[in-house]
Amino acid sequence: MSEGAGAGKRLDHRLPERFVPTIDHDLCRACQRCVKDCSYQALEFRGSRVVPAGGCVACGRCIAVCPANCIEVRPVPPQFAPHGNWSERARRAILAQASSGGVLLSSCGADDDRPAIFDDLLLDAAQVTNPSIDPLREPVETVTYLGRRPGRLEVQDGRVVVREGDTPLIRLDMPLMFGHISLGSISYNAQKALFMAAKELNIVAGSGEGGLHPDLYEYADRICSEVASGRFGIKPEYLKEVAAVEIKIGQGAKPGHGGHLPGEKVTAMISETRMIPLGTDALSPYPHHDVYSIEDLAQLISVLKEATEYRTPVGVKIAAVHNVGAIASGVVRAGADFLTVDGFKGGTGAAPRVIRDHAGLPIEVAISAVDQRLVREGLRNRVTVCAGGGVRSSADMIKALALGADVVMVSTAALIAMGCRVCQQCHRGLCSWGIATQRDDLVARLDPYIASARVVHLFHAWNEELKEVLGAMGIDSVESLVGNRDRLRYRGPNPKIAEVMGVKHIGEGWG
Amino acid sequence: MTGESYVATRPPGWQGQLGGCGIASCISLDGRTIPGDSIARMLTIMEERENGLGAGYACYGLFPERKDQYCLQLFFDDEEGKRSAEELMAGRLDIVHDEKVFIRRNSTVTPPYPIVWRFFANVPERREWRGALDLSEEDYMVELVQYINASVPKAFCVSSGKDMAVFKGNGYSYEIADLYDIGRYSGTLWLSHSRFPTNSPAWWAGAHPLSLLDWGVCHNGEITSYGVNRKLVEMNGYRCTVLTDTEVVVYLWDLLVRRHRLPVEVAAFAMAPSPYAEIALLPPAERRLAEWVRIAYREAFLNGPFSIIVGRSQPEISLIALADRKKLRPMIAGVSPDGGLAYCASEESAIRIVEPEARTWAPGAGNPFIAAVGKGVLRKGTEPSFQGVRL
Numbered sequence: 001m002s003e004g005a006g007a008g009k010r011l012d013h014r015l016p017e018r019f020v021p022t023i024d025h026d027l028c029r030a031c032q033r034c035v036k037d038c039s040y041q042a043l044e045f046r047g048s049r050v051v052p053a054g055g056c057v058a059c060g061r062c063i064a065v066c067p068a069n070c071i072e073v074r075p076v077p078p079q080f081a082p083h084g085n086w087s088e089r090a091r092r093a094i095l096a097q098a099s100s101g102g103v104l105l106s107s108c109g110a111d112d113d114r115p116a117i118f119d120d121l122l123l124d125a126a127q128v129t130n131p132s133i134d135p136l137r138e139p140v141e142t143v144t145y146l147g148r149r150p151g152r153l154e155v156q157d158g159r160v161v162v163r164e165g166d167t168p169l170i171r172l173d174m175p176l177m178f179g180h181i182s183l184g185s186i187s188y189n190a191q192k193a194l195f196m197a198a199k200e201l202n203i204v205a206g207s208g209e210g211g212l213h214p215d216l217y218e219y220a221d222r223i224c225s226e227v228a229s230g231r232f233g234i235k236p237e238y239l240k241e242v243a244a245v246e247i248k249i250g251q252g253a254k255p256g257h258g259g260h261l262p263g264e265k266v267t268a269m270i271s272e273t274r275m276i277p278l279g280t281d282a283l284s285p286y287p288h289h290d291v292y293s294i295e296d297l298a299q300l301i302s303v304l305k306e307a308t309e310y311r312t313p314v315g316v317k318i319a320a321v322h323n324v325g326a327i328a329s330g331v332v333r334a335g336a337d338f339l340t341v342d343g344f345k346g347g348t349g350a351a352p353r354v355i356r357d358h359a360g361l362p363i364e365v366a367i368s369a370v371d372q373r374l375v376r377e378g379l380r381n382r383v384t385v386c387a388g389g390g391v392r393s394s395a396d397m398i399k400a401l402a403l404g405a406d407v408v409m410v411s412t413a414a415l416i417a418m419g420c421r422v423c424q425q426c427h428r429g430l431c432s433w434g435i436a437t438q439r440d441d442l443v444a445r446l447d448p449y450i451a452s453a454r455v456v457h458l459f460h461a462w463n464e465e466l467k468e469v470l471g472a473m474g475i476d477s478v479e480s481l482v483g484n485r486d487r488l489r490y491r492g493p494n495p496k497i498a499e500v501m502g503v504k505h506i507g508e509g510w511g
Numbered sequence: 512m513t514g515e516s517y518v519a520t521r522p523p524g525w526q527g528q529l530g531g532c533g534i535a536s537c538i539s540l541d542g543r544t545i546p547g548d549s550i551a552r553m554l555t556i557m558e559e560r561e562n563g564l565g566a567g568y569a570c571y572g573l574f575p576e577r578k579d580q581y582c583l584q585l586f587f588d589d590e591e592g593k594r595s596a597e598e599l600m601a602g603r604l605d606i607v608h609d610e611k612v613f614i615r616r617n618s619t620v621t622p623p624y625p626i627v628w629r630f631f632a633n634v635p636e637r638r639e640w641r642g643a644l645d646l647s648e649e650d651y652m653v654e655l656v657q658y659i660n661a662s663v664p665k666a667f668c669v670s671s672g673k674d675m676a677v678f679k680g681n682g683y684s685y686e687i688a689d690l691y692d693i694g695r696y697s698g699t700l701w702l703s704h705s706r707f708p709t710n711s712p713a714w715w716a717g718a719h720p721l722s723l724l725d726w727g728v729c730h731n732g733e734i735t736s737y738g739v740n741r742k743l744v745e746m747n748g749y750r751c752t753v754l755t756d757t758e759v760v761v762y763l764w765d766l767l768v769r770r771h772r773l774p775v776e777v778a779a780f781a782m783a784p785s786p787y788a789e790i791a792l793l794p795p796a797e798r799r800l801a802e803w804v805r806i807a808y809r810e811a812f813l814n815g816p817f818s819i820i821v822g823r824s825q826p827e828i829s830l831i832a833l834a835d836r837k838k839l840r841p842m843i844a845g846v847s848p849d850g851g852l853a854y855c856a857s858e859e860s861a862i863r864i865v866e867p868e869a870r871t872w873a874p875g876a877g878n879p880f881i882a883a884v885g886k887g888v889l890r891k892g893t894e895p896s897f898q899g900v901r902l
Contacts, residue, residue, distance in 0.1 A: 153771065
């Protein structure tokens with residue numbers, strides 16, 4: 001890039017702070033634990049006091065470690081002259097780009113305040129004409145199978161013949177899976193915690209595209225291994241042992257984009273696991289360069305099934321884009337055993353902000369579009385549909401199921417359970433919680449056993465809440481909720497959305 | 512009874528119906544015929560289960576002289592509906608005989624009354640339907656009947672099976688029995704149903720039994736998984752025209768048993784499966800079958816409270832009774848002291864009124880009762896899952 005007359009001169013402006021850690025000096029014991037723990041160096045010890053040093057991102061680490069409970073992180077009031085159109089956000093973006101000349105990177109999901117459609121959906125409950133069910137007294141089932149289903153059973157000579165598909169089905173004890181978060185974007189301890197939780201919960205966890213560290217092979221039977229365009233670290237040793245294999249075509253946070261692991265995070269361990277040079281940016285190509293069409297995808301699916309000797313289901317993950325229904329249909333016809341749809345608000349460890357915030361389709365609409373399309377084409381009972389991207393609560397999960405997902409993919413919420421405060425600095429590799437970082441001293445802060453236990457707690461709680469809602473609806477097994485849009489009503493601002501999703505408006509009954 | 516009433520035409524804004532019901536059935540195990548009065552007594556004794564917004568009867572073994580011909584029984588709003596349907600059927604069915612179905616001129620049932628007509632027909636050799644040349648006889652009939660119900664104005668085909676017919680309408684059970692003079696018919700299997708819907712208007716064609724081909728279904732309950740079940744039948748080409756959960760139940764039986772050729776016990780298990788925790792306790796071969804039935808026919812799982820009685824005439828006249836897997840709706844079975852007749856009903860009173868000395872029992876949750884004319888009770892509904900199924 002040419003910098004013209006400005007070449008060699010310092011271009012960046014000093015901008016107002018966004019957050020400021022505030023110390024109550026009456027309570028502070030000057031132990032400096034906060035200074036030591038702040039990986040963003042936003043606090044310093046000057047003279048006899050801890051004072052803010054600028055650059056606070058509100059990760060909340062100082063609050064958590066302060067023994068005197070004397071720190072508050074306060075958002076700085078607006079420092080820009082008010083303007084209805086030129087928001088502070090818009091002006092900060094311009095100022096940052098004018099300084100750097102580059103594409104703005106960010107992490108976590110789209111962070112603007114466009115409301116989630118989930119919040120515009122209300123659940124049904126049983127009254128009089130059917131009894132609700134108390135999950136504490138009667139069984140309410142949440143077992144879910146992942147993989148290709150036969151659609152029907154054959155009968156020969158009066159005998160029912162169970163002819164399984166060419167790949168097996170994977171049993172999950174709850175309709176949840178951890179999304180794909182690579183080793184690299186998160187630390188070894190964080191990924192280990194997810195895998196441990198998946199094993200304990202009897203669900204699966206996505207590997208992300210970073211390959212699989214040899215020490216984590218023991219969790220292989222609960223891992224869904226991602227085959228992304230960079231093919232980083234893919235080895236037959238573990239590919240044949242994993243629960244499932246998933247071809248990543250796209251990611252909700254950055255549809256049309258490849259992966260991006262900043263070089264700062266490519267340590268010796270990452271370099272070995274991914275089989276890439278130390279300290280270089282790991283940029284996976286935008287498309288798979290052997291998949292330029294649906295027939296290429298069919299070939300890759302076949303190749304992976306051959307390579308894994310048909311021991312695991314092979315799925316395909318796509319970002320939710322405007323034509324997602326037709327694409328999903330093509331993917332199923334190409335032989336995918338399961339399909340994962342990742343929505344607009346899905347998370348990421350690093351993505352160009354312009355794509356994260358402006359490209360894609362909300363997951364709520366994408367799920368119902370895929371479900372309706374697969375029903376219309378008679379394919380829905382052959383394939384498992386996984387969906388995620390912005391699922392924040394059990395309520396979101398339940399609504400995603402009712403809209404048509406078999407399995408709900410959750411990533412950010414699991415990281416929050418470990419300690420993440422969603423400060424959106426993952427791409428900097430300085431995560432003070434030891435999650436989205438590769439710095440040994442930071443990684444050591446995350447105890448994988450504790451982190452795993454917290455994630456297990458969260459998912460157990462969500463699954464219990466799912467059972468409560470199913471029981472209230474008079475449904476005693478989760479498969480009877482999947483795609484049962486009759487049990488949802490829309491109460492948002494735009495009834496057209498409800499129509500597109502095949503959901504009735506509030507006030508519309510059926511009797 | 513006041514309020515709007517519709518016959519063949521679907522009421523405007525109709526989105527389905529729900530509510531409680533009474534169901535009763537009686538099957539001849541030894542081949543004797545059962546008079547219509549008998550089933551009417553069974554049904555009407557359960558008057559607390561109805562509110563006058565729909566009742567109906569289905570009789571099997573009704574046309575021994577014409578048992579190899581399809582009997583299409585249709586409701587017409589008026590002569591125009593009849594003409595349209597006849598025009599449609601003319602080139603597509605070999606109609607060998609047709610007649611008016613008797614309806615009393617004076618009844619306490621709220622008018623309007625439909626014209627009810629009966630057509631006996633053979634399916635022609637050349638079976639084209641919108642380009643599909645290789646339809647089986649039954650699939651061709653399904654297409655034709657569903658086309659009439661979806662697209663021919665003022666006409667609705669209420670039954671289309673061999674050796675059976677459905678008599679139903681908008682009124683109390685005794686009113687409908689009286690309207691059709693149900694006592695003039697006798698057969699070897701009767702199904703009956705009275706409704707307690709929580710909605711109106713009432714729609715004659717929407718009353719039970721709902722029927723397609725020789726399948727007849729009377730249903731008490733509310734399927735909480737309707738949206739899921741509907742997807743499966745629609746994926747398999749059925750068109751939902753009545754928009755009730757019961758209609759979907761009819762199509763599921765047709766899909767699973769006639770088209771997929773599953774044994775009745777296996778189809779019943781698909782609709783009311785055991786929990787996985789119980790499946791895990793089955794012997795290996797049964798466990799594998801049970802798991803795969805659940806997985807493959809996940810969308811056929813009828814969730815929520817129901818009890819249903821199901822009749823069919825092909826390959827033999829038989830009765831199936833099934834309650835949901837938690838048995839949230841009642842179902843009682845009985846056999847006459849001489850062993851010649853079997854009964855299934857919502858209440859024991861329905862059986863005792865016609866057979867005071869009957870031996871009765873309660874079929875289990877999700878456990879089908881099966882009986883066939885001339886063969887006896889094949890399954891009481893108390894046996895282990897899959898007993899008698901070849902593995």
